[in-house]
Amino acid sequence: MLTRIARLGANRPRWVVAVALLLMILSGAVGATVHSHMKSGGFVTEDLDSYRAAESLRDNFPGSAPNYVLLVTTPDSVDSPAATEKAAQVAAALSGRPEVLGVQSYWTTRPDLRQALRSHDGKRALIMASVAGDDGELPIRAAALSKAFETDGPVSIQAGGLIATYDNMNTQISKDLVLAEAVAIPVTGLLLAIVFGSVVAAALPIAIGLFAIAAALGILRVLTGLTDVSIFALNMTTALGLALAIDYSLFIVSRYREELAAGRNPHDAVIRSVQTAGRTVVYSALVVALSLAALLVFPQYFFKSFAYAGIAVVAAATVAAVVVLPALLILVGDRINAWDLRVPLRKLFRVQPQRDKEPTETFWYRLVIAVMKRPIPVALATTALLLLLGSPFLHVAFGYPDDRSLPTTSSARQVGDILRTEFDADLASSATIVLPEFSGDSAEIGAYAKALSQVEGVPAVLSSDAVYRNGLRVAAGIPQMIDPAHGAYVSVGTKFDPYSAEGGAQLDALRAVPSPGEALIAGPAALNQDSVTAIIGRVPLAGLLIAITTLVLLFLFTGSVVLPIKALILNILSLAATFGAMVWVFQEGHLSGLLGFTATGTLNLAMPILMFSLAFGASMDYEVFLLSRIREEWLAGPKTTEGNTQAVALGVARTGRIFTAAALLMSIVFLGVATSGVSMMKLFGLGCALAVISDATVIRGLLAPALMRMMGTLNWWAPKPLVALHNRFGMHEGESPHTEAELATASR
Incomplete structure (x- = not known):
């Protein structure tokens, strides 16, 4: 099949390139507005108790769970005539919007409840609203509301809350994508020119990378019309498409130059490059795609969107590398080494040109020989280092992303910081407990609220009966918080970060309080705990699927049962070290000042899972590429x-x-993602970059050769039944290093 594909590109290169260019233009046009069709949520599913609680509040008690906050700031007092007049105008206009279900305001609520809506110094107060809509609608509606109501001046207004955070994230991620690609593409082009020593050779992977980016955007846009797609997939998927396209092109172009140097003409060199490096690319792509496919076991559309989009983009990058690139190589021909940058640089610095070295004269050969002379000490030292780097992951704590993922210049982030520091209780972090089947009276609810108010870190509990502080009744309640047809709810304030250990312990304590009927808790702490539990429950299945598919594919690739197990163990070691480093940096905040993010004491659970799926597949890229050449040498030698x-x-x-x-x-592509202002994207980009670099250096240069030396000929062992299976269905690259033309000549 690959030979036929290579022949297509070799015989009709202009047609192939023209079709690819047309597809690139169409994909770019279709995908130009993709960000406006993507969603910000996707971390939860409808079966979670916290989701059911929020849904019950939205349906039966409109306005009871605000998701949008307007922070009003004055230079003197929020009770001044100017502040009161401005707030009244904003609250009235907000109440008149059809998407707004309910509005609460410091200026209109009862005097005994106002304190919770006013800052300690009396210069800030809140207007809170419940806005209807799904994950796709809410950020758009938040953007419209913020545009209408945010103002500067003596009485300033800033927007915050959950949906404003989503809106700010959407905006930030779209900006980051442009910046990341603007940085990554020219830097990548420069490094390719240095690696190849030729502008022409360097331009080909960049061209394939641009095709992959356009294809990624077009694919994402089509997917948004078929299913929910997370906005976070935008940066990650385009980065993956660019990275893989450049990787795959680098492998094939390098092999093409090697075949030309061996004396083949361009046509035969293209055919052989696709038969060898092209086949390696296809196997690598299968490993990456199947690693991403494991994300389909998670019910959250956040993960599913990465699986769908990632698989499609891997396919696009692969097709570009094995179909479009051969056509470009034919058009370039012997000029692949043209515009050698090293020539003018050597003349400028008066450096003599270096002769081409034999493999046995290279640094890598000398390094590996030195490693294999002392395989046991090298293996032990390297493994100990990786385990040491990974040890912080033993203390990982997971948390749901909030406004602190945003840069400090973001409006939602600024409002969130003020709520956490200048108000008695962070209302955005408060819990709401729903009793959907409750049919008793207010006194019974009051007793429950009184018990809740005695939980550590709860400043107050508001119910239909009364407001309670430390078990004492301090004010009358709100009768509307109980409805015979729909049950009741109570609002529980908190002094704790909902994602901290204290916040988790407080949630457990609230759940332990005896309730008058089924109690469902809504709020950040409950949402975080429920979603983490749901995600972790599927991690073993996803890991098992990745392990099985990797072992099967590498067996078909190598014919060995030992090498796939070795590769799996090495990849896990490499990723464990990366995860440990990410905990040390992002959870513990050791480099927060340098990298420009706020450490919250937790990691977003979705990021390690995505990093594992993607970085695992990317690492296997190099494993497959390396093993293909080792196996080729093994088959040709004793x-x-x-x-x-x-x-x-x-x-x-x-x-x-x-x-x-x-x-x-x-x-470099992943580090482009790491320049994002959203901390979870920064974590993803930096983590993937570190995983890839450590894998290609420490693992491939030290640990893998040491282990292969220790195992000797056992590397290539497989039971006889599996040998027969591989002989029939496996890959046999390197066993017939001739082109189709040479084989035809030999047969005559």
């Missing part, structure tokens, strides 16, 4: 311990420079 050692050394020597360059280029 089947002895010395033959195994030489095959490993030559395989790394021939590919070390390429896969380290590929890792550097991929890491």
Whole structure:
């Protein structure tokens, strides 16, 4: 099949390039507005208790659970005539919006309840609203409300709350995407020119990368019409498409130049490159796609959107590399080495040109030989280092993303910081307990509220009966908080960060208080705990699917049962070290000042899962590429311990420079994502970059050769039934290093 594909590009290169260019333009046009069709949520499902509680409040007690906050700030007092007049105008206009279900305001609520809506210094107060809509509608509505009501001046108004946070994230991520690509593409092009020493050779992976980005945007836009797609998939998917397209192109272009240097003409060199490096690319793409497919086991559309979009983008990058790139190589032909930048640089600095080195003369060959002379100490030291780096992950704490994921210049972030520091209780973090089947009286609810108010860190509880502080009745309640047809609810304030250990313990204590009927808790703490529990429950299945598919594919690729297990263990070690580093940086905040984010003491659980799926697949890229050349040398050499050692050394020597360059280029793309102002995107980009770099250096240069030397010929062992299976269905790259033309000539 690959030979036929290569022949298509080789025989009709202009047609292939023209069709690819047309598809690129169409995809870019279709995907230009994709960000406006994506959603900000997707972390929860409808079966969670916290979701059911929020839904019950929305349906039966409109306005009881505000998700939009307007912070009114004055230079003197919120009780001044100017502030009172301005607030009244805003509250009235807000109440008149059809999407707004209810409005609460410091200036209109009862005097005994006002304190919770006013800051300690009396210069700030709140107007809160419940806005209707789903994950896609709410950020759009928040943007419209903020545009209408945010003002500067003596009486200023800032927007915050959950849906304003979503809106700010959407805006920030869209800006970050443009910046990341504006930085990553030219830097990548420069490094490719340095790696290849040729502007022409460097331009080809960039062209394929641009095709992949356009395809990614078009694919995402189509998916938004079919299913819910997370806004966070925008940066990650386009980064993945660009990174993989450049990686795959680098592999094929390098092999093409190698075949030209060996004396083949451009046509035969293209055919052979696709048969060898192209086949490796297809296997690598399968590993990446199946790793991402494991995300489908999670019910949240946040993960499903990454699975759908990621698989489609991997396919686009692969097609571009094995179909479009061969056509470009034919058009370029022998000019692949044209515009060598090294020539003018050597003349400028008066440096003599370096001769091409044999594999046995390279740094990588010398390094691997040195490693394999002392395999046990190298393996033990490297493993200990990786485990040490991974140890902080043993203390990981997971939290739902909130406004602190945004930069401090964001309106929602500023409002959130003020609510956390200048008000008695952070109303955005408060819990609401719903009793959907309650049919008793207010006194019974009052007794329940009184008990809740005695939980540590609860400043007050508001119910239909009364307001309670530390078990004492301090004010009358709100009769509308009980409805014989729909049950009742109570509002529980908190002094704790809902994502902290104290917040989790407080939630458990609230749930332990005996309730008059079924009690469902809504709010950030409950939402976080429910979603983390739901996600963690599916992690073992996702991990098992990734492990099984990886083992099967690598067996078909190598014919060995030992090498796939070794690759799986090494990838887990590499990712464990990366996760530990991410806990040390982002959870514990050791580099927060340098990287520009706020540490909250937690990590967003979705990020390690996404990083595992994506970085695992990307790491397997280099594993497959390396093993393909080692196996090629093994098949051509003696089947002895010395033959195994030489095959490993030559395989790394021939590919070390390429896969380290590929890792550097991929890491630059991910570091472009890490420039994001949204901390979870920063974590993802930096984590993936670190995983890729460590895998291509520490793992492939040290630990993998050491283990392969220790195992010797056992590397290539498989039971006889599996040998027969591989002979029939497996990959046999390297066993027939001839082009179709040479085979046809030989047969005559």
